[in-house]
Amino acid sequence: MPRLGGIEAGGSKFVCAAGSGPQDAEIVEFPTTTPRETIARVAEFFASQEPVEAIGIASFGPIDPNPQSATFGYITSTPKRGWRDFNFAGAVTDALAVPVAFDTDVNAAALAESRWGAARGLRNFIYVTVGTGVGGGALVDGRLLHGRLHPEMGHILIPHDRARDPFAGNCPYHGDCLEGLAAGPAIQARWGAAGHLLPDGHEAWDMEADYLAHGIVNWTSILSPQRIVLGGGVMQREELFPKLRVRVTDLLNGYLAVPDMVPPLLGSRAGVLGAIALAAGAPLGG
């Protein structure tokens, strides 16, 4: 098996790995600072390792993952200071002189879960993370879904009953889109405490399941997945899974088959392992 590199770029930390998969990947992480300093640390990590044949980058977004585009490999309209319009793939190519693959963090995680995790062998499934944001990646007929750029599955608009939940939503672009209602910061803002501090059985979890179930119904109606893998910090609350299954079944009401809803198997390593899978030339969809 080829020795490959993976870079998972998040807004607050970078994770780098070298190896061929979950069985042998060596993994390090460090904080995201400026692009210059951060790329230097990436280069330092790979210099300390046996050479790799290619590197995959799994990046926070929005990004341009289209190899035909003039801005391929760029992070585009992020509000994150210093990273907007940064030629990420170009900087890694310059620093390390190996072929580079580039996609979203959630597409990479989807690829990793399909290769080594909770969606092994499936040609149609969705990977969703619910944490500081709500994001998703998908395999459609065995290939990563891109469209014009890439999905932004958390920014869909869903019913919001303001009598039940007066919280206005905190997405800076859309207010009460799914992410604005259901990501970790929304839970914190609505209940005055981070999700992990709220007890099992708190009404927050029924509400959370209700919003996510609406997202699942919409993703399912549009993509007809076999399975939905739900990860991220918020989904570590195990009682969400049975609540989701009940609520999604209720909302679909027999019209469509209820997709499996399961946690990921690769946990926090999904992104960086997905970056390795990207490097392997796994479906890039471009």
Added chain:
Amino acid sequence: MPRLGGIEAGGSKFVCAAGSGPQDAEIVEFPTTTPRETIARVAEFFASQEPVEAIGIASFGPIDPNPQSATFGYITSTPKRGWRDFNFAGAVTDALAVPVAFDTDVNAAALAESRWGAARGLRNFIYVTVGTGVGGGALVDGRLLHGRLHPEMGHILIPHDRARDPFAGNCPYHGDCLEGLAAGPAIQARWGAAGHLLPDGHEAWDMEADYLAHGIVNWTSILSPQRIVLGGGVMQREELFPKLRVRVTDLLNGYLAVPDMVPPLLGSRAGVLGAIALAAGAPLGG
């Protein structure tokens, strides 16, 4: 060019065509009655024509378009009397002894618009029809989107402000899903008159544009299309297009690029021409 056949199966009428595309297709239509009688009329039409090499079927749904499935070619859970669990592709194969392709009416229309119509050359776009229902088909990276079965784009759940619009929605499965709020029968039920009888400038059209704009935002967030082609009886109201462009731009709020929104070019022939395109072995996605 090969001579091919197309069958567009709707709940109230069947359209059959023989030819190679828009330039030479001979088209007939007749009412949908029982499967036995209707298939006999299909056979009669093709017997009256020069032989065709293959036939594509563009069917109302839900259907099973997966060639790997045991119920490939069946209409599945339709409420339409006599057609539930009907082996449609099998019946056509038996009657006409030619290879048969089978997909949804909206996927076929999407394929026709991509080959000869308003989406020529695009690899990522959505075709939506707003008429007695709301349905959609999509090309993803040049291939028809199926997923596990096929999309049901009209059954997504969107915000519904009951203070502004007390109408409860009339989808028999979901009440106020997009179809239940915005298809022709919803307009009729809400305003007490069929849409084509309501004047330009009636408040119905602002409301209609608002619901459809929420659908477009959700489809766009999930599939990232280059263009959305909007057809069907309701979309013949031309003022909907500028209203949609304004409302979608407003809702996306700069976060994602606004997709083109245009009418189809093939009009009521899109379905049956798409059936011919299916017959040509165009992307079946299976």
